[in-house]
Amino acid sequence: MQAALFRALAHLDLPPEHVTIISGIGCSSRLPAYTECYGFHGIHGRALPLATGLKLARPELTVIVASGDGDAFSIGGNHFLHACRRNVDLTCIIMDNEVYGMTKGQPSPTTASDWDSKLAPSGTHVRPLQPLAVALAAGAGFIARGFSGDPNGTARLLVEAIRHPGFALVHVLSPCVTYRPEEKLWKQQVHSIEMEPTAELAEAARRLFTDDGLSTGIFYRATLPPYPVTSQTRSDDLSVIEAEFVL
Amino acid sequence: MCDRLPIAGDGESLRLTAKIVTNYYDRYAVTADGVSPMSLPGTPGGQYTADGLEHNVRGVPSSRATDHQSQLDKRRDKLLRYDYGPIWAEVEGDGEAAVLTWGSTAAPVREAAALARAQGLAVKVLVLRLLLPAQPARLARLLEGVRRVLVVEQSHSQQFYSYLKAHYTLPAAVRVLARPGPLSIRPAAVLAQLLQWR
Numbered sequence: 402m403q404a405a406l407f408r409a410l411a412h413l414d415l416p417p418e419h420v421t422i423i424s425g426i427g428c429s430s431r432l433p434a435y436t437e438c439y440g441f442h443g444i445h446g447r448a449l450p451l452a453t454g455l456k457l458a459r460p461e462l463t464v465i466v467a468s469g470d471g472d473a474f475s476i477g478g479n480h481f482l483h484a485c486r487r488n489v490d491l492t493c494i495i496m497d498n499e500v501y502g503m504t505k506g507q508p509s510p511t512t513a514s515d516w517d518s519k520l521a522p523s524g525t526h527v528r529p530l531q532p533l534a535v536a537l538a539a540g541a542g543f544i545a546r547g548f549s550g551d552p553n554g555t556a557r558l559l560v561e562a563i564r565h566p567g568f569a570l571v572h573v574l575s576p577c578v579t580y581r582p583e584e585k586l587w588k589q590q591v592h593s594i595e596m597e598p599t600a601e602l603a604e605a606a607r608r609l610f611t612d613d614g615l616s617t618g619i620f621y622r623a624t625l626p627p628y629p630v631t632s633q634t635r636s637d638d639l640s641v642i643e644a645e646f647v648l
Numbered sequence: 649m650c651d652r653l654p655i656a657g658d659g660e661s662l663r664l665t666a667k668i669v670t671n672y673y674d675r676y677a678v679t680a681d682g683v684s685p686m687s688l689p690g691t692p693g694g695q696y697t698a699d700g701l702e703h704n705v706r707g708v709p710s711s712r713a714t715d716h717q718s719q720l721d722k723r724r725d726k727l728l729r730y731d732y733g734p735i736w737a738e739v740e741g742d743g744e745a746a747v748l749t750w751g752s753t754a755a756p757v758r759e760a761a762a763l764a765r766a767q768g769l770a771v772k773v774l775v776l777r778l779l780l781p782a783q784p785a786r787l788a789r790l791l792e793g794v795r796r797v798l799v800v801e802q803s804h805s806q807q808f809y810s811y812l813k814a815h816y817t818l819p820a821a822v823r824v825l826a827r828p829g830p831l832s833i834r835p836a837a838v839l840a841q842l843l844q845w846r
C-alpha cells in the first residue's frame with residue numbers, strides 16, 4: 402500500500418509538504434508515519450472528521466485518509482456514511498483485511514460470517530457489510546477497489562482518486578498474513594473488473610452486487626458538487642488560523 | 649529554527665509557529681518551558697506525524713525508554729512551567745469562613761455568600777477553575793486567615809473533596825456539602841450550612 406501511495410504521489414508530482422495523511426487506529430492507520438508527508442495518527446474511527454476539518458480549513462492541501470475495515474466500518478461507520486454524502490474533496494483509502502489486525506484477530510464488519518477463529522468459534526453468523534455498495538447508497542462519487550499486492554494498479558487508482566473533485570473511496574484488499582494467512586491466496590484470486598467506470602447509479606449498483614468482492618478497478622465515477630469551501634485561510638501563522646475559528 | 653514569542657502567562661495561550669530554516673525539524677524538541685514550535689502543513693521541511701504513540705523528538709514512533717521518559721517530562725513541564733495567571737481560580741470576598749467549590753455549584757455558592765454577608769457573616773468564595781496541575785502554593789496564599797472551609801460539590805462520593813485532600817493542605821476545620829444530582833444544590837442549602845457553622 403505504501404509503495405502504491407508513493408508511486409501515485411510521485412506521478413502527480415505533489416511535494417510532500419502539500420500532502421497530509423490522516424489516520425485512525427489500527428495497523429493500517431500507521432501509514433502516515435511511514436511517509437515524508439504531514440501526518441496525523443489520530444483516534445480510532447475518527448480520521449474522516451479530522452480530515453474533513455483540515456480540508457475545509459486548508460483547501461489547498463491534498464488530504465488523504467488512511468483507514469482499516471475496523472476503523473472505517475465499525476467504530477467509524479457513521480463518519481464513513483456522512484463523509485460519502487458530504488463529498489468533501491478527500492481521498493479515503495481503506496485497507497481491508499477482513500479482521501482487526503492490531504488487536505489480534507477479532508472479526509470485523511467485512512469478515513465472512515462463517516470465518517472460524519478462536520475469538521469467534523464457528524464464525525459470527527453475521528453477514529458481512531458490502532462497503533462499496535454502502536458508499537454508493539450513501540452518495541460517494543468515486544468508488545474503486547485495489548489490491549495491495551498490485552502496487553502499480555493501486556497507484557493508478559489513487560492517481561484518479563486524488564484527481565477526483567470530491568470524496569473518493571479506494572478500498573484496498575490488504576491481506577493480513579498474521580491473522581488471515583489464507584488471504585495470501587488473494588494474489589491468485591483478484592482480477593480486474595475490465596470495464597470503464599460508469600456514472601450510472603443503477604449500473605454501478607448492478608456491478609457492485611454481482612461482484613465477487615475480489616475485482617479491482619473503478620466501479621463508479623460521477624461528478625457531483627463537492628462540499629463548498631468557505632474558508633479563506635492562507636496564513637502560515639497558527640495564531641491567525643486559530644483566531645479565525647474562535648467562536 | 650523558529651520565532652520564539654515571549655512566554656505567555658495570565659491564561660494567554662501560547663502558539664509557536666515553526667519557521668523552518670534548515671530542512672530538519674524536531675516537532676517535539678525538548679525546550680526549557682516544554683513548548684515546542686509547530687509547523688503548519690504546507691511548510692517545506694516541516695513535515696512530521698502527530699502521533700498518539702510514544703515518539704522521539706522528531707515524532708517518529710519509538711519504544712525506547714529514554715524517549716518515553718523525556719517526552720513524558722516535556723509534557724509535564726509544559727503544564728507545570730506555564731503561568732496560568734489569576735484565572736486559575738475565582739476569588740470573592742474575605743473572611744474566616746471560606747467556601748471551596750468548582751463548576752456549576754459556583755453560582756449557588758456565590759448567591760449564598762451574598763445572603764450570608766447581608767446577615768453579617770464574612771465569607772470568602774473560592775472557585776477553582778484549574779484542577780490540574782494543582783496550585784498548592786497559590787491556594788495556601790488564598791487560605792491565609794481562613795479558619796473554616798466548607799467544600800460544596802455536586803457529587804455523591806465527594807470526588808472534589810478527595811481531590812482537594814490529595815493535592816492541597818486545608819485548614820483543620822472542614823465540612824463537606826456533597827449531594828448527587830439531578831436536584832441541584834440551591835443557595836439556601838449552602839446558606840444554612842454557613843449560618844449553622846459560625
Ligand SMILES: Cc1ncc(C[n+]2csc(CCOP(=O)(O)OP(=O)(O)O)c2C)c(N)n1
Binds near residue numbers: 427469472504509
Ligand atoms: C476507541 C477505541 N476503541 C477500541 C480500540 C482498540 N482497537 C485498536 S485497533 C482496533 C481495530 C483495528 O482494525 P482495523 O481498522 O481493521 O485495522 P488493522 O489493524 O486490521 O489494519 C481496535 C478495535 C481503540 N484503540 N480505541
